[in-house]
Amino acid sequence: xVERIKDSQLxxxxxxxxxxxxxxxxxxxxxxxxxxxxxxxxxxxSHCKEVIKxxxxxNVTVDDLVAEITPTGRALVPDEVKRDMLLRIRxxxxxxx
Amino acid sequence: MSSVLDNGxxxxxxxxxxxxxxSSPEFSIxxxxxxxxxxxxxxxxxxxxxxxxxxxxEQSDEKIMKQFEVVxxxxxxxxxxxxxxxxxxxxxxxxxxxxxxxxxxxxxxxxLGMGRNSSRLASRRLATTGKLIDGDDDDDNYFDDDWTxxxxxxxxxxxxxxxxxxxxxxxxxxKNGEAxxxxxxxxxxxxxxxxxxxxxxxxMTAFEPLGNEEKKALLSQTCGVISEHTARMCTxxxxxxxxxxxxxxxxxxxxxxxxxxxxPVGRLRPDGSSLEPDDVIDVDSYEDGDGQALRDTLNRLSxxxxxxxxxxxxxxxxxxxxxxxxKKKRKKKAKHKRRPR
Amino acid sequence: xxxxxxxxxxxxxxGLKVFRKVHAHFVCCGSREARKRKASLCYCHECGTxxxxxxxxxxxxxxxxxxxxxxxxxxxxxTGHSLALDLTHGVVYCFVCRDHVYDLDLEKIxxxxxxxxxxTLGNGHIKYIPWEPSKAExxxxxxxxxxxxxxxxxxxxxRGLTNLGxxxxxxxxxxxxxxxxxxxxxxxxxxxxxxxxxxxxxxxxVASVFQEFYSGQKAPHTPFKLLHLVWTHAxxxxxYEQQDAHxxxxxxxxxxxxxxxxxxxxxxxxxxxxxxxxxCIIDRIFTGGLQSDVICQACKCVSTTIDPFWDISLDxxxxxxxxxxxxSGASAASTPDPTPPEENGQPVPEISSHxxxxxxxxxxVECLRRFTRPERLGSEAKIKCxxxxxxxxxxxxxxxxxxxxxxxxxxxxxxxxxxSKKISTYxxxxxxxxxxxxxxxxxxxxxxxxxxxxxxxxxxxxxxxxNHSGTLEVGHYTSFIRQQQEWFKCDDAWITKATLxxxxxxxxxxxxxxxxxxxxx
Numbered sequence: 037x038v039e040r041i042k043d044s045q046l047x048x049x050x051x052x053x054x055x056x057x058x059x060x061x062x063x064x065x066x067x068x069x070x071x072x073x074x075x076x077x078x079x080x081x082s083h084c085k086e087v088i089k090x091x092x093x094x095n096v097t098v099d100d101l102v103a104e105i106t107p108t109g110r111a112l113v114p115d116e117v118k119r120d121m122l123l124r125i126r127x128x129x130x131x132x133x
Numbered sequence: 134m135s136s137v138l139d140n141g142x143x144x145x146x147x148x149x150x151x152x153x154x155x156s157s158p159e160f161s162i163x164x165x166x167x168x169x170x171x172x173x174x175x176x177x178x179x180x181x182x183x184x185x186x187x188x189x190x191e192q193s194d195e196k197i198m199k200q201f202e203v204v205x206x207x208x209x210x211x212x213x214x215x216x217x218x219x220x221x222x223x224x225x226x227x228x229x230x231x232x233x234x235x236x237x238x239x240x241x242x243x244x245l246g247m248g249r250n251s252s253r254l255a256s257r258r259l260a261t262t263g264k265l266i267d268g269d270d271d272d273d274n275y276f277d278d279d280w281t282x283x284x285x286x287x288x289x290x291x292x293x294x295x296x297x298x299x300x301x302x303x304x305x306x307x308k309n310g311e312a313x314x315x316x317x318x319x320x321x322x323x324x325x326x327x328x329x330x331x332x333x334x335x336x337m338t339a340f341e342p343l344g345n346e347e348k349k350a351l352l353s354q355t356c357g358v359i360s361e362h363t364a365r366m367c368t369x370x371x372x373x374x375x376x377x378x379x380x381x382x383x384x385x386x387x388x389x390x391x392x393x394x395x396x397p398v399g400r401l402r403p404d405g406s407s408l409e410p411d412d413v414i415d416v417d418s419y420e421d422g423d424g425q426a427l428r429d430t431l432n433r434l435s436x437x438x439x440x441x442x443x444x445x446x447x448x449x450x451x452x453x454x455x456x457x458x459x460k461k462k463r464k465k466k467a468k469h470k471r472r473p474r
Numbered sequence: 475x476x477x478x479x480x481x482x483x484x485x486x487x488x489g490l491k492v493f494r495k496v497h498a499h500f501v502c503c504g505s506r507e508a509r510k511r512k513a514s515l516c517y518c519h520e521c522g523t524x525x526x527x528x529x530x531x532x533x534x535x536x537x538x539x540x541x542x543x544x545x546x547x548x549x550x551x552x553t554g555h556s557l558a559l560d561l562t563h564g565v566v567y568c569f570v571c572r573d574h575v576y577d578l579d580l581e582k583i584x585x586x587x588x589x590x591x592x593x594t595l596g597n598g599h600i601k602y603i604p605w606e607p608s609k610a611e612x613x614x615x616x617x618x619x620x621x622x623x624x625x626x627x628x629x630x631x632x633r634g635l636t637n638l639g640x641x642x643x644x645x646x647x648x649x650x651x652x653x654x655x656x657x658x659x660x661x662x663x664x665x666x667x668x669x670x671x672x673x674x675x676x677x678x679x680v681a682s683v684f685q686e687f688y689s690g691q692k693a694p695h696t697p698f699k700l701l702h703l704v705w706t707h708a709x710x711x712x713x714y715e716q717q718d719a720h721x722x723x724x725x726x727x728x729x730x731x732x733x734x735x736x737x738x739x740x741x742x743x744x745x746x747x748x749x750x751x752x753x754c755i756i757d758r759i760f761t762g763g764l765q766s767d768v769i770c771q772a773c774k775c776v777s778t779t780i781d782p783f784w785d786i787s788l789d790x791x792x793x794x795x796x797x798x799x800x801x802s803g804a805s806a807a808s809t810p811d812p813t814p815p816e817e818n819g820q821p822v823p824e825i826s827s828h829x830x831x832x833x834x835x836x837x838x839v840e841c842l843r844r845f846t847r848p849e850r851l852g853s854e855a856k857i858k859c860x861x862x863x864x865x866x867x868x869x870x871x872x873x874x875x876x877x878x879x880x881x882x883x884x885x886x887x888x889x890x891x892x893x894s895k896k897i898s899t900y901x902x903x904x905x906x907x908x909x910x911x912x913x914x915x916x917x918x919x920x921x922x923x924x925x926x927x928x929x930x931x932x933x934x935x936x937x938x939x940x941n942h943s944g945t946l947e948v949g950h951y952t953s954f955i956r957q958q959q960e961w962f963k964c965d966d967a968w969i970t971k972a973t974l975x976x977x978x979x980x981x982x983x984x985x986x987x988x989x990x991x992x993x994x995x
Contacts, residue, residue, distance in 0.1 A: 047158035048524050054162070055513040058503075058595040065592075067166050068173070073991060075959075077174060084178045093182060098565075098574050101175035109171035110164075118163055125159045165525050169562055172527065176563050177604070180576045183477070186606060189615045197620065201628040201690055203960070203971060211629045211962060211969045212692035221636050223698040234696045238639035241702060 050129065059128050063121060070117050080109050348388060357384050478568045478575040480556045484532065485579065493559065493566075494583050496530050501564045502584070502591035516561060520545040529558040529567060537561070564588070622690045626958040631658075633687045634694035634967035638701055642966055643717040646953035647726060648697060649964040650938040650986050651680075652687045653955040654880055660755045662688060666734060676703040677733045694967035704729065719940050719951050720785070720884045720984055727784050731756040760784050763876035765914040768857060769848075769869045775861035780875050785882040785984075788841040790897045791834040838883065838903035838985070839911075846873050846912045873914035877932060879992065881909070883985040888946055896946045900981060905974065907934040907987055934987035942983045954980065 054060035071077050087104045088096050181187040204213035221234040227244045351357070356367040358376040366384075367376055481489075500516060503509040517524050518539040526539030529546040533555040538546030546558050550569040558567050564584045565574050585603060607615060615621075622630050631653070635645040651657055660666075661684035672678045679700050686695045708725045734754045752761075764783045769776050835841045848871040851857065856865040883903075889895045910932040937956040942949050952965040954977045961972040 043156070043158050043161070047161045050158055050162055051165075051524050052513040055516070056509050058509060060166075061592070061595060064166060064169065067170055069991060071170055080171070080174045081178065084175065088178070088182070088187075093188060096179070096182065097572070098172070098175050098179045101179060102172055105175065106168065106171050109174070110167060113167055118167075121163045121166065122159055125162055129159070173563060176565055176574070179574060180565075181606070183574075183576050184606070184612075186612060189612060190607070197622065198625060198628060201622060201625075201630050203627050203629045203632075205971050210634065211632055211971060212634075214692060217634075217694060217967055221694070221696050223638075223696050226699060226702045234636045234698060235639050237698045238641050238701060240639075241698075241705060245705060 050125070053132060054125070054128070057128075057132065063124060066124070067117070067121060070120070071113065074114050074117065076109075076112050076114070076117075079112055080105055083108055345389075352385055352389065356381055357388070359384060478571050478573075478577075480568050480570050481566060481575050481577055484557055485577070489532065489557075490579060490583065492532055493580055494587075496532065496535060496559055497564060497584055498587050500530060500561050501559070502587040504587060504590050504594055506594075518543070518545050520548075528561045530561055531555045532557040532559055532566070540567075622688075624688070624958065626960070628958075629692075629969075630690045631688050631957050632962055632964075632969050633689075633691065634964070634969050636694045636696040637966045638696070638698055640717070641697075641701060642951040643719040643722050644697070644701060644704070645966050646719050646940045646951040646964065647723045648683065648700070649953045649955050650723075650940060650984070651726070652684055653938055653957055654759065654986070655937075655988060656759050656879060656992075657755065658684060658688070661685075665755070674703070675733060676700075676707050676729055679703050680730065707733075718888070719942070720787075723882065723984065724784060727756050727760055730754075757782075759879045760882070762874060762878035762881060765873045765875040767871045767873070768851075769871075770857075770859035770862060770866045771868055772864065772866040773859060773862040775859055777860055784878075785884050786842075786845065787884040787886055788838075788845055789835075789886055790841070790899055790901065834899075835901060838901060838907070841883075841885075841901065842909075842912050846871065874909060874912050875914045877909055877913070877989070879989045881934060881987050883987070885983055885985075887942065887981075887983055894946055896942075896944075896949075898981060903936070903939075903978065903982055903985055905936050905978065906990075907936070908932055909934060931989070931991060933990040935990050936977070936985065937988045938984075938986035939977055939980060939982055940984035940986075941980050943981075951983075 051060070054063065083105050084101055087101060091100060178187065181190070203211045205211075206213070209215060222231055223234045223237055224231050225237065225240060225244055227241065230240075232240055351366075356371055356376050358367045358380040371381065484492075498504055499508050500512050503512050516528055516537065518526065518528060519537050521539060521543050523539050523542065526542040528537055529540045530537050531546065531549055531553070534553070536546075536549050536553075536555075538544075538549050538558075540546050540558075540560070547569070550556060550558065556568055556570045558569070559565070560567065560574075565576065566580060567574050589603070622628075624631055633652075635648060637645065661681045664681075666677045666681050668675050668678050683695070683697060683700055704722075704726065707729045731752065731754055734756065735752060761782050761784060763780045764786075766779050766781065767776050768778075835844065848869045851868050851870055853867055857868050858864070859866045859868070885897075885901060887897045889897055913932060939954045941952050941954070943952070944950055950965075952963060954961055954963055954972055956962075961974055961977050963970050963972040963976065
C-alpha cells in the first residue's frame with residue numbers, strides 16, 4: 037500500500053516535470069502521430085462506428101464511446117510505440133534531474 | 134495526413150524493455166497518455182456527430198463501396214475485367230487528328246517535329262540486330278510487350294502518312310499466345326482466338342514450308358515486305374504505302390531469287406483493298422516454330438532495308454545478311470547511344 | 475450551431491472571457507510561467523489526483539476529477555454550476571444536458587491558443603489541426619450524397635494506363651507518382667492554382683490524371699494529353715523510341731517543379747530548410763540534401779558542399795572489363811552480351827582482389843554503404859585545397875544531409891562503359907529502411923547515437939517499385955505500387971493484385987521509399 041502511494045506520488049512529480057517543461061505536449065503530439073501512422077486511430081474509429089450503430093447517432097455520448105473503446109484502444113497500441121514513449125520519458129528524466 | 138502511411142513492423146531498437154513487467158511510474162504516464170489519446174478519438178467522433186459532419190462523411194455507403202471491391206481472379210484484373218480488346222482512340226492535341234491510342238506516341242513525335250529519333254532508331258536497329266545474332270532467343274517478349282496490336286488500320290487513313298517512316302510502325306499482335314512471357318494470372322485461353330487472323334501476315338516460319346508456286350502466288354498478291362517488329366510479311370497489296378518498291382524487290386530477291394513485282398491485276402476488291410490471303414492460311418498455328426535463324430536473317434534483312442529508306446543510312450544491298458558488317462556498325466553506334474541509362 | 479442553452483447563457487454573461495482565461499492557463503499554456511502554474515495547480519481539489527480527466531468548473535474555477543471519484547460531478551450537483559471545461563481536451567461539458575458541447579466561438583479561441591502554445595514550446599513544426607468541412611462544404615456534401623472513398627480492398631485509386639506506343643516508361647512512373655501519398659493529397663485537394671492556360675498547364679493535366687485515378691472508373695486511362703504536355707515541356711525527352719523510366723522520372727519532376735513553384739505556400743518560411751531553395755510540392759516531397767566532404771590528404775582540411783537531390787543512383791558492382799562479365803550470378807539470361815552466356819545460373823565468384831574497385835553488392839543497404847563511404851580521388855584528380863593552397867590528393871565522402879519525404883533509389887542497371895549492357899543482378903531491398911546510418915550527422919561522428927536511435931525520422935517504407943524486363947535496347951517497364959497496405963502490379967492497362975513477396979523478389983530498377991513519420995511543416 038505504501039509502495040503504491042509512493043508510486044503515484046512519483047508519477048505525479050514526473051507528470052509535473054513533463055507539464056512544466058512542455059515535454060508532455062510534445063510526447064502527446066508524438067504519440068498521436070505514431071498512433072495514426074500505425075493505423076491505430078483508424079481501427080479505433082471503426083470500432084466507434086460500430087458502437088454508434090448500436091446506440092444510435094443521436095444518443096451516443098463521449099462517455100459511452102470512451103467506455104466502449106478503451107479496452108480495445110489500450111490493447112491495440114503497438115508495443116514498439118509504448119517502448120518508444122517509455123524510453124523518451126526516461127531519457128527526458130535522465131537529462132532533467 | 135499521415136494516416137496514409139503504412140504500419141511499420143520494423144523491430145524496435147529499444148525492445149529490451151519488458152512491458153509486461155512494467156509498473157514503473159514512467160509507464161503509468163505512458164498509460165495515461167494512451168488513455169488521453171483514446172479519449173481524443175472519442176471527442177473527435179462525438180464532435181463530428183454534433184456538427185453534422187459524421188452523418189455526411191463517415192457513414193459510408195457499404196452498398197456503393199461493394200462495387201469497388203478488388204477482384205482477385207486469374208485472368209481478370211483488379212476491376213474484374215479481361216484484357217481490353219477494344220482499341221482506344223485519341224485525338225492528337227497538336228493536329229486534332231483521330232487515331233488509335235497505341236499509335237499516338239510515334240505520331241506525336243512526328244507531329245511535333247521533334248525527337249532524337251532518327252539517330253536513335255538507327256542505332257537501336259543495329260544494336261538489336263547484333264543481339265539477335267548472339268542467339269539470344271529470350272527476346273520475343275519485347276515484341277509482345279511493347280507493341281500493341283492495331284486492329285483497325287484503314288488503308289484510307291494511312292495513305293496520307295509519310296511513307297518514309299512507316300515501316301517501324303508495324304505492330305505485333307499483343308499477347309495472342311505467342312512465345313514470350315505471358316502475363317501472370319492470365320491464362321492463354323483468354324486470348325486464344327481473340328485476335329483476328331485476317332490482316333495478320335505470315336512469319337517466315339510459316340512461309341518457308343510453302344511450295345514455290347504458293348510462294349510466288351502469295352507474293353504476286355501481297356506486298357510481302359517483312360516487318361521489323363512482327364517478323365511477318367506485309368499482307369497488303371503491291372501498292373501498300375507503308376513499304377517501298379525497293380523493299381518489295383529486295384524481299385522477292387531473297388525469297389524467290391528474282392525481283393519481279395507483278396502488278397495486282399484482278400486482285401482488287403471493289404473497294405480497292407487487296408484480297409487478303411489470310412483467308413486461306415491459318416497463320417497463328419505456325420507461330421511457335423523454330424525457324425529462328427531464318428527469321429533472324431529476315432529480320433535483319435528487313436531492318437537493313439528500312440534503314441535504307443527511313444534514315445538514309447548508306448547500307449548497300451550487298452551488305453544484306455553480312456554479320457560482320459552489322460557487328461561493326463553496332464559498335465560504332467553504341468558509343469552515341471546512352472539510353473536507357 | 476451550439477445546441478446547449480446553458481452555454482448560450484454563459485456566453486452572454488461574458489463567458490468567453492472566462493473560457494479564454496481558464497483555457498490559456500490550464501489547457502494550453504502560452505508561457506513558461508503558465509506551464510509552471512498548470513503543473514503545480516492541476517489537481518483534483520477533492521482527492522488530489524492529477525489524472526482522471528480533470529475538469530474545471532467554469533463558474534468558480536474548481537478543479538475536479540471527471541472519472542474515478544467523479545468529484546466534478548459532485549461539485550456541479552451541489553453548486554448548480556452546470557458547465558465545466560475538460561482541462562486535457564479543452565471541451566466544455568454541460569451537466570444539465572449531460573453531454574459535451576462544441577461551440578464554434580470557444581473552439582476558435584481554443585485553436586488559437588493551442589497553436590500559440592505549441593509555438594512557445596519551440597517546436598519546429600506547426601501543430602497539426604485536422605481538416606473539417608466548412609459550412610458551405612458541408613452543405614455541398616449533403617447535397618451530393620454519392621461519394622467514394624479510398625478504402626482497403628477497393629480498387630479506387632487504381633487505374634490501368636493505355637500504352638501509347640512504347641510508353642510504358644511513362645506509365646510506370648505515373649503509377650508511382652499517383653501513389654505517392656503526399657502528392658496525391660496535394661492534387662486531390664486541389665492545391666494547384668493555375669495561373670495560365672489550363673489546357674497548356676502540365677500541372678493541371680497531372681491533377682486531372684489524379685482525378686482519373688481516384689474516380690473509381692475501371693477502363694484504362696489514356697494519358698495522351700500528359701505525354702503531349704511532357705514532350706512539349708521537356709523537349710529533350712521527346713522521341714518515341716525506347717525511353718528510360720528513370721530519365722523520365724527526373725524530367726517529370728523537373729517540369730512539375732518549374733510549373734508549380736507558384737503554388738508554394740508561405741514561401742519565406744520553409745525555403746531555408748530545402749536544399750533546392752524552393753517550396754513547391756515537388757521539392758517538399760522529393761528534394762533531399764546530399765553532403766559532399768572533400769578532405770585534403772595533406773592538411774586534413776574539409777571542404778563541404780551540400781547539393782539537392784531527387785534520386786540516388788547506386789552502382790551495382792563493377793563489371794570486370796577484361797572479360798566483360800557481369801559480376802553476379804543472378805539471371806544473366808537477358809543480358810545482350812555478345813560473348814557466349816555464362817555457365818547457366820552459376821554465380822560467378824567475387825572478382826579477384828587485384829581489381830581494387832571491384833565489388834558485388836548484396837543488398838540495397840550495402841549499395842548505400844558503398845555510396846556513402848570515403849572515396850580516394852587518386853593522383854590524377856588532385857584538387858586545390860583551400861587551406862594549404864596546393865594541389866593535393868583528397869578523399870571524398872557523400873552523406874545524407876537532409877532526407878526527403880520520398881526517396882527514390884535508382885539501380886544503375888544499364889552499363890555504358892566499354893560494353894553497353896544491362897545488369898540483371900538481383901539486389902534484395904527491404905520493405906522498411908532506416909537511413910540513419912547514411913546521415914551526415916551519423917557518419918561524421920558528431921551525432922549522438924542514443925538520441926538518433928530514438929528518432930524515427932529516418933525510417934522509410936517501400937511504396938513503389940519500377941521494374942525493367944528485357945535488355946538494354948529493348949524491354950518493358952512495369953511497376954508495383956502500394957495502396958492501403960496492399961500491393962498491386964501495374965503493367966500498362968493491366969492491374970493485378972500482388973504480394974509483398976512478389977515485390978521484394980522483383981529485380982528492382984527504381985525503388986520509392988516514403989518516410990514513415992512526417993513532421994507537420
